Amino acid sequence: MAFDAITIDTQLVRTNDFRFENKQLDVLNAIVDSACPLLLTEVVASELADQLSEKIRQLRSQVKSNLEQCDKFGLIPEGQAPDLIEEDAHLSANRYLQKVFNRLGAIPVPNSKADIDQVWELYRKNSPPFGAEKKRNEFPDAIALNALENYAEERDWEILAISGDKDWLSYSGVSDRITVVKGVPEAVRRIAEDQPQVLAPAVANFIRKLATPGEADQMAFLTAGLDRQLVGYYFPAEAESEWGYDAEASIQEVEDIDIIHSFDEASVSILEVEETSLKAVVILPVDVKFEGHFEFFTIDNEGDQFPRGQATAEMSERIKQEVILTFDYNPEKSEISKLTDVDVISPEGYSVITFGYVSPEIEQPEDWDWSEFEERAAKLSEEDEFPF
Numbered sequence: 001m002a003f004d005a006i007t008i009d010t011q012l013v014r015t016n017d018f019r020f021e022n023k024q025l026d027v028l029n030a031i032v033d034s035a036c037p038l039l040l041t042e043v044v045a046s047e048l049a050d051q052l053s054e055k056i057r058q059l060r061s062q063v064k065s066n067l068e069q070c071d072k073f074g075l076i077p078e079g080q081a082p083d084l085i086e087e088d089a090h091l092s093a094n095r096y097l098q099k100v101f102n103r104l105g106a107i108p109v110p111n112s113k114a115d116i117d118q119v120w121e122l123y124r125k126n127s128p129p130f131g132a133e134k135k136r137n138e139f140p141d142a143i144a145l146n147a148l149e150n151y152a153e154e155r156d157w158e159i160l161a162i163s164g165d166k167d168w169l170s171y172s173g174v175s176d177r178i179t180v181v182k183g184v185p186e187a188v189r190r191i192a193e194d195q196p197q198v199l200a201p202a203v204a205n206f207i208r209k210l211a212t213p214g215e216a217d218q219m220a221f222l223t224a225g226l227d228r229q230l231v232g233y234y235f236p237a238e239a240e241s242e243w244g245y246d247a248e249a250s251i252q253e254v255e256d257i258d259i260i261h262s263f264d265e266a267s268v269s270i271l272e273v274e275e276t277s278l279k280a281v282v283i284l285p286v287d288v289k290f291e292g293h294f295e296f297f298t299i300d301n302e303g304d305q306f307p308r309g310q311a312t313a314e315m316s317e318r319i320k321q322e323v324i325l326t327f328d329y330n331p332e333k334s335e336i337s338k339l340t341d342v343d344v345i346s347p348e349g350y351s352v353i354t355f356g357y358v359s360p361e362i363e364q365p366e367d368w369d370w371s372e373f374e375e376r377a378a379k380l381s382e383e384d385e386f387p388f
Helices: 008-015 023-034 042-073 089-103 116-124 134-154 166-172 186-191 196-207 213-230 371-383
Strands: 005-008 038-041 107-109 159-162 178-181 235-240 244-257 268-273 279-299 307-328 335-345 353-357
Touching: 005 023, 005 213, 008 042, 023 186, 038 042, 038 134, 042 089, 042 107, 042 134, 107 134, 116 134, 134 166, 134 178, 159 186, 166 178, 178 186, 186 196, 196 268, 196 279, 196 307, 196 335, 213 244, 213 279, 213 307, 213 335, 235 279, 244 307, 279 353, 307 353
Parallel strands: 005 038, 005 159, 038 107, 159 178, 235 353
Antiparallel strands: 235 244, 244 279, 268 279, 279 307, 307 335
């Protein structure tokens, strides 16, 4: 099933301690960026603000206590203890959450989308999200889910909700528009069935990790694969010279792959997702060494060419190389674990490789005697006139 949007409940953010840099919430960012917009109900937004406010109050109290202890035992220079910002915790919470959800481009779903008659009917019949016990506690969930249901019905959308809450999960069984999964990995797997590009950020993160010391073997595997397939490719070449020439250049060596500074996540395109593997087309910034070979000639008045020697030149240049990378992939965890194959896409589309100034390499015969010319040069400097 293709999903048109995703949504979350309070539990997902709370269990990640409101840290959107944590792995699961970071993947949520990736889903929103590459596949589906995020819907945020008024109920969930309000609950998050209340719970984060309480966390901020506790944190402020803890920090004050720690600063007092540090001051007491002389761990802070006198008069240099930092002042905490004293403002309403709810205001701080709202400002933080607004910043996060604005970055995610979250679409608000107000409580007004809920139909009170529909919610009451669910309550009266003990239908999900209501249960047999503590039914009144489930009204916030019922309002949020009914608002989402009606929002989706108006737009003919299918919504994927991420929640470990048993009441949300039970509602999934009776909803026409909302499918609920327990966590982010399951959400990624479901979305990737129809929108595999959602896995691009995971591939990009794995590639970035190759530049770390702990992944030296995998980086060597990638470099060797590129070197093995790129070395020997020929390209047109040009240079500055007063001679006529025919020229070509070839790749001699892969020197480096600049993943840290120049790799762009946008260059990842998911090609194929299978049960245990994933293939992606990736554009890598690769530093290669080129060698140019030049055959020089002159042309007489009749248009005939006469060879005038050869020359070679070397230069290093960064190219944007397309490759197909294959990875071990666990769809249940939405986890990429290993790079297993490197397949270079033909680099024949590159422009002309430009070298600097070149001229024929004139070889000196082994028995060449320079002494006569050296004597003449010495005499020239003495007489200040040309001796020949």
